[in-house]
Amino acid sequence: MTTPLELQSLAVEIAREAGELAAHRRREGVNIAATKSALADIVTEADREVEELVRRRLHEARPGDGFLGEESGGADSETGLTWVVDPIDGTVNYAYGIPAYAVSIAAVQGSADPATWQALAGAVFNPAIDELFVAAHGEGARLVSSIEGERALRVAAEAPAAGALVGTGFGYDPATHAAALDQLATVMPIARDLRRIGAASLDLTAVAAGRLDAYYERGLHPWDMAAGSLIVAEAGGRFAWIPGHPSGRAMTIAATPALFPRLSEILSA
Missing domain, CATH: 3.40.190.80 (D-Maltodextrin-Binding Protein; domain 2)
Known part of the structure; x- marks a missing residue:
């Protein structure tokens, strides 16, 4: 049985590869592919290319798993595990050159319904500033950064008196x-x-x-x-x-x- 740490390792590997592709396409120049639900809700050609990469890499590594992506929809799971993917979260930031966008990849047990799934592993990678956030169920969360190094993540300890x-x-x-x-x-x-x-x-x-x-x-x-x-x-x-x-x-x-x-x-x- 695959462990959460093994799933985390796969998520990290693919998130880094996908993030490098997104950053490379950003340097080349962004092309808006379509507008979705509203004028500000855009999708770039890079969104689609990055999701295609993630989907292909996951299928190669774990062909029976399900998939739910923002751009390409879903595929049913044969294993009980589903990968939930946002290829470029923060597309408007990405399009404008604001360095706050990320590849987000999670492995969840069960369906792609957040009300029913159990999240097992996740990686969020911002290639613009080289920050990788990772977690595995029961194993804690970490930040790996070229600026801060590697450290365990903990939420703020107290409710601040000043708000x-x-x-x-x-x-x-x-x-x-x-x-x-x-x-x-x-x-x-x-x-x-x-x-x-x-x-x-x-x-x-x-x-x-x-x-x-x-x-x-x-x-x-x-x-x-x-x-x-x-x-x-x-x-x-x-x-x-x-x-x-x-x-x-x-x-x-x-x-x-x-x-x-x-x-x-x-x-x-």
């Missing part, structure tokens, strides 16, 4: 922005300040690394948070993906244990 540094996102559909801003107003009383990074996987790894105290966003897809959710949990944080939110769009919450109950209460109101 929390909170990350969020607003989605692409303009019809949801007013409600998102109204909700932000309810969060700000407990916040020191707000950050909007533009890539959910990097928001989640920022919580795991203690760079953010909390992150929340409505409307994420499974590939946005599959790897990052495990990294948060293995770094000692709390994570929730709440599909039954009254808006009909799932709510994602990640935070330190001290802050999670208060933020969840606010976001559920």
Whole structure:
């Protein structure tokens, strides 16, 4: 039986290869391939090429596993294990040359439904600044960085008295922005300040690394948070993906244990 650490090793190997391809294509110049759900929701030719690489490499290594990717959809699993992939999370950042984008690869036991799966391994790689975040179920989470070296990840130890540094996102559909801003107003009383990074996987790894105290966003897809959710949990944080939110769009919450109950209460109101 394949262990979570073995799955992590495969995720890391492919994430690094895919990240190098994404960075190479970025240096060559970005071509927008299509607009998806809204004007800001773009897909580049590199998104598709990188996902094709990841899918091919996973199939070569583990041909019976399932697959769910942002650009190419899904394939059923024969083994009970599914790979959930975002080839370039933060595509708008990528297109504009902002160095906050990542390849996100996770192995989950069960279906590609976050409400039912058990995340086993994950890797989030930002090639623009050479930061790799990894986790395996029951084995902890680590950062491997050319700047910081290698270290174990732990969420911030305490709820800050001066308020929390909170990350969020607003989605692409303009019809949801007013409600998102109204909700932000309810969060700000407990916040020191707000950050909007533009890539959910990097928001989640920022919580795991203690760079953010909390992150929340409505409307994420499974590939946005599959790897990052495990990294948060293995770094000692709390994570929730709440599909039954009254808006009909799932709510994602990640935070330190001290802050999670208060933020969840606010976001559920």
